[in-house]
Amino acid sequence: MATNAKILLVDDDITLHEMYAERLRAEGYIIVSAYDGEEALAKVYTEKPDIILLDIMMPKINGIDVMKKLQEDETTKKIPVILLTALIQEIDKIKNIMKPYDQYLIKSETMPANIITAIEKSLTLAVKA
Numbered sequence: 001m002a003t004n005a006k007i008l009l010v011d012d013d014i015t016l017h018e019m020y021a022e023r024l025r026a027e028g029y030i031i032v033s034a035y036d037g038e039e040a041l042a043k044v045y046t047e048k049p050d051i052i053l054l055d056i057m058m059p060k061i062n063g064i065d066v067m068k069k070l071q072e073d074e075t076t077k078k079i080p081v082i083l084l085t086a087l088i089q090e091i092d093k094i095k096n097i098m099k100p101y102d103q104y105l106i107k108s109e110t111m112p113a114n115i116i117t118a119i120e121k122s123l124t125l126a127v128k129a
Contacts, residue, residue, distance in 0.1 A: 082118050083105065
């Protein structure tokens with residue numbers, strides 16, 4: 001499905017970041033990059049993404065704290081977030097702050113095609129919310 005939705009892609013792993021960005025651009029998404037939580041919080045206000053792909057383990061501000069800050073702000077709390085992490089045990093820390101259209105994906109178990117499916121699902125559900 002080609003789209004022009006804007007994705008804020010936040011991951012400090014440059015190899016994974018570029019792989020995700022390349023695949024998402026090929027699908028027609030507009031990609032805005034951030035490499036740590038601090039940069040993500042700055043770009044969410046300047047770029048106004050439709051959805052955020054957010055790594056949990058990052059320098060400066062981790063993804064869970066970024067998500068909490070997004071939830072506290074009226075202008076950002078409705079943006080769908082797909083959390084990406086290498087640690088499956090992190091799910092317990094974030095379940096209570098996830099919106100019904102947010103998702104949690106384990107990097108080692110997720111192919112780029114799965115991320116595209118997750119993005120489409122979150123965007124669709126967010127519109128209906």
